[in-house]
Amino acid sequence: MNALTLISHPLCPFAQRAAIVLLEKAVQFDRINIDLAAKPSWFLAVSPTGKVPVLMVRRDDAEDAMLFESMVICEYLEETQGGAPMYPVDALSRARQRGWIEFATSALADAWQFLNATDRSTADAKQAALRGALERLEAELESGPYFAGTAFTMVDAVFAPLFRYFDVLDPMVSQAIFENLPRVSAWRSALAARQSVIAAVGEDYAERFRQHLRLHQSIPRGLIDRRRADRRCAAMSASGGKLTADSLAVVVQDRTLMFTGLQTLSFHAVAVCTAHSLSACWRW
Secondary structure: OOOEEEEEOOOOHHHHHHHHHHHHOOOOOEEEEOOOOOOOHHHHHHOOOOOOOEEEEOOOOOOOEEEEOHHHHHHHHHHHOOOOOOOOOOHHHHHHHHHHHHHHHHHHHHHHHHHOOOOHHHHHHHHHHHHHHHHHHHHHOOOOOEOOEOOOOHHHHHHHHHHHHHHOOOHHHHHHHHOOOHHHHHHHHHHHHOHHHHHOOOOOHHHHHHHHHHHHOOHHHHHHHHHHHHHHHHHHHHOOOOEOHHHHHHHOHHHOOOOOOOOOEOHHHHHHHHHHOHHHHHHO
């Protein structure tokens, strides 16, 4: 059993911050994932806020200590563990980076609310807010590949979970947010390739997150479904083909609908349906 145990959730971006720092410091640690929808009593006993992450620090001469709040954990690891420092030596530069960490927390909230929005007005407002935050970052970034140049810092660790959302989604969702931001896009790619960032989540992270959006019926997920179906419809229409019950199931597979007892349908009927709204097609 290792001296440190990270209590987390498979999708939590704040737990990812702590995991990235642990991995950057090459610290051996155990990890326990909990279900935040049914928090176990032992977890509520050690987490005053009822949130993850929590870092359990084992001590030989005293009761185990519990640290909560992601940046408290990250700061503790920076002060107590070896490995490359994740803050610059200069006090002013450290303070500026801590300011950008606060900025990251706000941007992360905008990203989460955009991706989980179930109404168009909220989705549009949060997308605009996130885009504005990334434009500010575009002006701040310099040569890269990371936030402060060649060194991977705490700012990189806190932005990586935000960018990961868009790495696992259809590019059409991220295009409007990241287009014409070459520095931010290059930074995002560099973080995605970093081994500590990759290892901070499980291999099933992408599917877990997509499943979360499907269950939540979010606006961005619905947009993906509609555009994918429209592309499939357009391709079949161009070929002059007919749409059978089997091929209709392919068009709507993201909604996991089943059609039975259907005769072969003309493609035009479905194309009209998608041109107005796929929601009408689901009820057809």
